[in-house]
Amino acid sequence: MIDFRRNLNFLRRRGASETSAVGSLRPRRSEAPRNKARFIIATGLFCSIYGVIGARLLMWGAMADPNDAYRAMANAGPVTRPDIVDRNGEVLATDIKTASLFAEPRRILDADEATEALLTVLPDLNPKVLHDRLSSKAGFAWLKRELTPRQQQEILALGIPGIGFRTEKRRFYPGGPTAAHIVGFTNVDNQGIAGMEKYVDDSGFRALQSSGFASNDSLEPVKLSIDLRVQHIVRDELVLAMQKYRAVAIGALVLDVNTGEVIAMASMPDFDPNSPGDALKKENLNRFSAGTFEMGSTFKIFTTAMALDFGKVNINSMVDTRPFFVAGHTIKEFHNKGASLSVPDIFKYSSNVGSAREADMVGLENHQEFLTRLGVLSRLKTELPEVAMPTQPRTWKKINSMTIAFGHGVSTTPLNTAVAAAAVINGGFLIPPTFLPRTQAQADEVKHRVLQEKTSLDMRTIFRINGEEGSGRAANVPGYHVGGKTGTAEKVINGHYAKDRRFNAYVGAFPIEKPRYIVMSIVDDPQIEPGKPNAQAGWNAAPLVGNIIRRAATFLNVKPDFGDAGKQLLVSY
Template identity: 75%
Template structure:
């Protein structure tokens, strides 16, 4: 009772004594009302206020997350999965694999010196100063090493360093290595596409899905490309062989479906392994087919001849003088002249510079420029591949410019554009934009553009065939496949002058030339003369490259050999 009174007294309150009960029957006391009611109210309010403050603080702290929680949460969540890239037959070109990346929470590191020394025993390639600075900082999170090997991860886990963690990430894996490097492209350390079709996938919507949070761990539908991995391997293999055989500094090639515009194969050497994306940045690994511009030499006579015939000013059997002549202080002459006038097919077959210049002169400067523009040779080509170059041309076209451009000097364009324009020449005059995605004939018919008369295309196919049978393209014409086309040997510009010893060679061929289905192009940069050969011109190197590709790839392209009546007789005899 005394304790109770003391407690109430401390609160400013007084309690009456409890009624006494005894055997003697004491008188019941009246309970007195609190003498100081306001003090009781104040005390109660004080207690409530304290609890409200404490409760509010707890609520506030509950809404605030640890700065490191973001990284811990991210580490626990699965990384975003990129869609696989497949070839036209379903073969995997690029896919995601899981990998671990190492991070630190520096505020939880007990001893930065010891942690640094321990990690360096497993990851000796890390910079000790940078590593120590990150571990000893006040930051909440710091990356230490991305894309560890399983062994590295296991050894680091065995070290048992507090404040060190792993995040599961996705790394892009390319089963074919360098086989289709310039088409497939690469991703960066964050698994974002930065080149080739990988970048196209991001630009086409995958990046937006990521940013909006719709891209998750679920596997997305794969992206099928137009290329055939089998043909792609053949093209690259032939380029590797040609570079070694002709001691060249670079080479390239492509196979294109003429009717649909699909790129079936495309390669450029030197190349790189996209599993090591740093090599993609090296200057020598440029994609020369779509991102390099070159004077394409005599392959441009394809367009000069077609232009002359399509203009109506020149007929198939017309004959031109090939006598050298001077224009604006320059002499237009032959590389190997025949010493006589040549017909239009002969100008093409014998690769006459003078005859081509005279054809261009008949059409005129404006007509020449308009035709090359119509064929897509003077503007950046439109396709899914991000790496495409802008062609170069004279700022002001003069007569001398038009004449030299007629035989391949004065305009630089990409080999891809040359191939696409040449395909239109033999495809009844229909220009079909190139694509690295599957496209049907019906889809192509909806977007194709008429750039040439039917008759012109038919005459050009015949001219292609003549050159493939008896001209500079003979070595690109394997038995049974009827390849027709045009060689090009361009002298390279060195110190502002054309060099006699350094060449950029090319061959553009179509097959079967009677009704072309595929166009094949090859380029080879600075080839050396093969032992036993007359020269290092395109007929001795670029053309055989195309012939080898056709011979090896025709079966995969569903083109059967045709040996004419002799072949039919042999089949009957069996």
């Protein structure tokens, strides 16, 4: 028993000792937080290091190499513009593919050798500029835009490292200068900068380009109101008339009086939009919409209509045409036709005194209001960007009203004049002009009445009288019943009216019984034609309108009417 107990106590002491030894191997409670902190620090350092590495990788990925940007530009697809077509679908402007030459100078092995080689194909390049570009440290440099296919092939055969081509698109105008002032042109980057080309860009195409949605060939053509056949006739007649009358400039317009559509408009001198370098020359200004002029006696259209519309006269009224004084000035006739004239005779004989008397009857404020109502004193709102603002006296006085009545003292555009004349003879509705197709229903939504219908009917009668008996006889093509009004204004030279320099115009309408078109011409500073007594509008501007109508009426779907005699002739034939 004693031994057993002794052994048991021994075993107990041994177990306790082992337990104590084992306990000494376990970590102390104070060391656990310290190890945990070390783990957190190590993890934080690891994450920080890799976070920095990741951030640098993202930054380097977001920052593109400038050379890559240039290469991307060089390889990008060409910008596509929509075709521009006339009202019948005939192409006025379209895109064609061309190649443009660029260099990556850092890849050029020998700038001298490369320069010499390229000049064998492109001798028009400036050698110094070319060498400077090839030897620069830039990543990209344009060398030549719009190469011919032959030039591209010859440069490829040179095998110069660091030289490349970008496929671009340039604008091509099949008609050349035929409709240059209307269609406009683009710059080297195929962006519209004039005419309807600029209108297309300003109407949303530029936004499509910048957003990348204009890089395909599925864009719908932009259709204009222009009839290319009539446009060709108008310009052809202008070429002939400019030579015949030795004029400084010349222009003409065909306008639909019921819809406001411009069917044709041309001004010369002009330019070829395929090579638009001459477009900005002063003499090549689009005089019909972007030039302002004193329109002379064509303003008597509005003076006569005003007197009728305000009820101051009727078509049978007689008006005193004796000279009279206003503010120290004498209002008198060039060719006196008597002490008084009827309203149609004032128009037919182009009486300055009679027109001034009509304006005096209406009054100064009403005169200004009436011309404003017709739009001749305001900038026209239309699609064509090149439209000038008319000018008028800052303060209207009685003498201003008198002279404006016969076309001196206010400068406006021929387009303003034609649009206002259309309102005078179309039933009394002012319709904003448009270079885009417009239906009659659409025209009815934008037109507004500016004259009484009776005034318009009376003016048609007066137009016809002048077309048959007055200064417009040369424009009255048989069968088409053309009526209208001539205008011969002395030009202002160095602040003074020059008696031997003139700006002529003729505003014609046909068929005058129920007008469908205004045809207007302007002739700037014509010379006297051999065999003619003078160079007034009746001898040049009026015949020009007649020639246009004679050739274009068929395309305008206006059939000639020769009356009963013509019908009998057709029956016998």
